[in-house]
Amino acid sequence: MRVDDPWYDATASGREDGQEAGVPGEVGPGRPGRPGRPDAVPRQRVHSAAEIYLEVQRSPAFQEVRGRYRRFVFPATLAFLLWYLAYVVAATAAPGLMARPVAGAVNVALIAGLGQFLSTFLLTWAYARHARLRRDRAALELRWDTQEMTRGVVRS
Numbered sequence: 001m002r003v004d005d006p007w008y009d010a011t012a013s014g015r016e017d018g019q020e021a022g023v024p025g026e027v028g029p030g031r032p033g034r035p036g037r038p039d040a041v042p043r044q045r046v047h048s049a050a051e052i053y054l055e056v057q058r059s060p061a062f063q064e065v066r067g068r069y070r071r072f073v074f075p076a077t078l079a080f081l082l083w084y085l086a087y088v089v090a091a092t093a094a095p096g097l098m099a100r101p102v103a104g105a106v107n108v109a110l111i112a113g114l115g116q117f118l119s120t121f122l123l124t125w126a127y128a129r130h131a132r133l134r135r136d137r138a139a140l141e142l143r144w145d146t147q148e149m150t151r152g153v154v155r156s
Helices: 049-058 060-093 108-150
Strands: 101-103
Touching: 049 060, 049 108, 060 108, 101 108
Parallel strands: none
Antiparallel strands: none
């Protein structure tokens, strides 16, 4: 019995080529006078999993998903790092500016420090929203296509 599960590993079950021992009507190795399976369908050359993944990586759909990711992540990372470095530089180079009171005991440094936390949460929210709206559906479709392509891969 052939199992059409991409995660099924026939060698782990002790069967080879997805066959079960003792299935009626099957001719298998080790039977007297019949060394092979003459009734078996000849296997065509199937691409290896590595070839399939390289093909998917070169596909326009994958490149589009990757491009969307990079167009968001690189500018967002750069902006956040510049904001962080500006805070650190201002804290060390301009202590008078950072010590300037804003309201009561709250000064510029405290506002900027809390702004670091706020910007981290905002960036996390923006990343999750961008992924959900612009990449997740296309990435999921690529995943299903890749699983379909690797379903027939013969493992040696």
